[in-house]
Amino acid sequence: MIKEIIVVEGKDDTTAIKRAVVADTIETGGSAINREILERIRLAQERRGVIVFTDPDHAGERIRKIISSKVPGCKHAFLPQELAERRGDIGVENASTESIRMALNNVKTEYEGAVSQLTWEDLIEAGLIVHPDAAARRLAVGKKLGIGYCNGKQFYKRCAAFQISREEFEAALELIPPPER
Known part of the structure; x- marks a missing residue:
């Protein structure tokens, strides 16, 4: 069981994460991340810690930046695009369980300032x-x-x-x- 709550973009990402590891997730609902979701992420960070695990594309990087600026001290998991691609679609949901585990075993902690x-x-x-x-x-x-x-x-x-x-x-x-x- 992963202690931290993993922040993903959508339901398919949650499904892929839960196939690979035992963990709880918060879904941002895509790039339209709102105050309510940010507040849930902030609370999760205070209580259990957060791992941001977004898609390796422009939208995923945008979400990652928003979360980093509003919720300091998050951990980050990164997947290379080639490990998250299937038939031209890039996303965490396309990654193998091994690739997801590898990314989660190599999380980086962000230090503010x-x-x-x-x-x-x-x-x-x-x-x-x-x-x-x-x-x-x-x-x-x-x-x-x-x-x-x-x-x-x-x-x-x-x-x-x-x-x-x-x-x-x-x-x-x-x-x-x-x-x-």
Whole structure:
């Protein structure tokens, strides 16, 4: 049984989660997340903790950002898009039970007001921003770090919020080719 309540987008996500693990969920009802749902998430965070587990797409990232801004200290589970896709549809409901368990075993805790061990210049040097292949490189490094895909500014914020150490960052970089200059 997972102690925290898992926040998902819809009923099909709840079904997939419950096939993989024993857990309680809160469904946001999609991207139209309202005050009542946010209040339930806030209460769940206070009493049991929350794991945000949204789809690895634009709408899922939007929901994740809304929850993070309104309910500090949540944990986050990330699925790579390729593990959440079936017939062109991307979502947690399409992931295998093994993929769901893997994501939940690698949750990241968000620390509000955390200071990054990394600098903006570190990201430039690594070719993760201001580089022709930056998006693909962020995708690969984000996958290795377990923080998902996002744009450069959000990647930097996630590294701080999830307290990604310089050692973790450098180890993830070693697994991809160096940036071509």
